[in-house]
Amino acid sequence: MAADVKAGETAEELQRIVNHYPGEKRYILAIMQDVQGEFKYLPKEGLEMIAAHVNVPLSRVYSMATFYKAFSLVPKGRINFKVCDGTACHIKGSNVLIDQIYQHLGIKPGETTADGEFSLETVNCIGACALAPALVANERVHPKVTSAGIIEIIKSYGGLADATDN
Numbered sequence: 001m002a003a004d005v006k007a008g009e010t011a012e013e014l015q016r017i018v019n020h021y022p023g024e025k026r027y028i029l030a031i032m033q034d035v036q037g038e039f040k041y042l043p044k045e046g047l048e049m050i051a052a053h054v055n056v057p058l059s060r061v062y063s064m065a066t067f068y069k070a071f072s073l074v075p076k077g078r079i080n081f082k083v084c085d086g087t088a089c090h091i092k093g094s095n096v097l098i099d100q101i102y103q104h105l106g107i108k109p110g111e112t113t114a115d116g117e118f119s120l121e122t123v124n125c126i127g128a129c130a131l132a133p134a135l136v137a138n139e140r141v142h143p144k145v146t147s148a149g150i151i152e153i154i155k156s157y158g159g160l161a162d163a164t165d166n
């Protein structure tokens with residue numbers, strides 16, 4: 001698990017983002033979006049700053065952060081796999097892909113590998129049902145992924161270094 005926000009520059013950057021907005025509740029989501037955009041997740045320290053800034057309990061900010069799937073409370077990997085788990089992809093075996101990723105990388109949805117290389121999440125329909133089951137690696141869509149294909153995809157992003165290449 002990556003370290004919490006380090007003191008210094010990161011905290012300053014968080015504070016700068018938070019202070020950019022008036023201290024009103026209606027800006028909570030906007031601030032969280034900016035923090036997520038900058039850090040690719042919502043550091044605990046950032047949530048604390050937001051709660052203090054708009055004067056609401058930290059629990060309220062947490063519940064908003066966990067309600068919206070776009071937000072992450074843990075750092076995402078260099079490569080973030082999104083397995084579509086909408087109806088079409090589910091029927092075509094998205095759970096097999098999730099299982100395969102767990103078998104090979106040891107991560108479940110919402111988790112990141114210890115080296116920070118890969119993270120996994122599930123998403124609702126990405127609008128490519130004809131390509132089910134679909135997986136998105138960062139911004140790239142991989143169509144009709146098979147359980148063998150997922151291994152090749154992981155390798156193509158630098159994973160499974162110990163596996164045979166040929």
Ligand code: FES
Binds near residue numbers: 085090126128134
């Ligand atoms: S259900 Fe996966 S793309 Fe539509």
